[in-house]
Amino acid sequence: MSTATYTVNGMTCGHCVSSVKEEVGGVAGVTAVEVDLASGLLTVSSDAPVERAKIAAAVEEAGYEMVDRS
Numbered sequence: 162m163s164t165a166t167y168t169v170n171g172m173t174c175g176h177c178v179s180s181v182k183e184e185v186g187g188v189a190g191v192t193a194v195e196v197d198l199a200s201g202l203l204t205v206s207s208d209a210p211v212e213r214a215k216i217a218a219a220v221e222e223a224g225y226e227m228v229d230r231s
Contacts (some may be wrong), residue, residue, distance in 0.1 A: 162192075163210045167203045167217075169196070171225040184223040188215050203227070 169181060178196045185194045185205060193206040205216055220227040 162206065162208060164204060164206050165210070165213075165216070167205070167213075167220075168228050169201050169203050169220055169225050170228055172196070172198055172201060174198070177223075177225065180223040181220060181225060184219040185216060188219050 172178060172181065175198070178198050181196050181203060182194045185191060185203065188205075188211060190207045190209060190211045191205055192208060195204040196202070197204075203216075203220070205211065217227045
């Protein structure tokens with residue numbers, strides 16, 4: 162099992178969270194998605210590591226931007 166955490170910019174409400182969870186949850190291999198609105202953190206669980214680019218594309222499809230954590 163693999164878990165990765167990313168930061169998402171632009172989310173302001175529960176609908177934003179739902180949109181991101183739905184899009185990222187549709188990425189092949191993803192088994193669970195958690196989104197924390199207050200911190201902007203997106204945690205993705207999967208059976209095997211999923212390419213960051215695929216997660217970023219799903220976040221963008223939802224209308225938001227994934228940024229590198231510093």
